Amino acid sequence: MGFFLWWVWWYAIDPSTEGYDIELEFKRKGILKIYKNGKLHERYAFRFEKHQSIYTGQEKYMLVLYPSRLTPKSWYVQGYQSVCFNGTNTLILHDECYECFSHHYVRIE
Numbered sequence: 001m002g003f004f005l006w007w008v009w010w011y012a013i014d015p016s017t018e019g020y021d022i023e024l025e026f027k028r029k030g031i032l033k034i035y036k037n038g039k040l041h042e043r044y045a046f047r048f049e050k051h052q053s054i055y056t057g058q059e060k061y062m063l064v065l066y067p068s069r070l071t072p073k074s075w076y077v078q079g080y081q082s083v084c085f086n087g088t089n090t091l092i093l094h095d096e097c098y099e100c101f102s103h104h105y106v107r108i109e
Contacts, residue, residue, distance in 0.1 A: 024091075024105055032065065053082050054096050063093060 015021045025033040026046070034042040045066040053060045062080035081093040081103070089107040094100075 023108070048083065049080075051080055051096075054098070055082070055094070062096065 020037050021035075022041075023035040023038075025035070027033070030045055030047060032044045032046045033040055034044075047064050047066075048061050049064050050059045051062045052058065053062075060082045062082055064080055080096040082096055084092040084094065086092060086104075091105040091107070093103045093105070095102070
């Protein structure tokens, strides 16, 4: 098992309350594909970089996204998301900004 697999959205505001599903596909070549209701919605280049977290003040691995020509500008949010795991099957991405969100994804088997 590794990080470079499919992940599905799970959150307090979740697919049942929002009316759509989100899936992430991390490719080894540094491409993140985001699917909404099974259709490719966004595509980013990404890297994992160490940055200081606004929450802990300590260095953490952050997911850093870089827009591509397939990324709608209205959907691109600049900034970092700190990366956490809850066991081996839950990925948690915390937006590194105040009053933002945490995004929970469950690994697709």
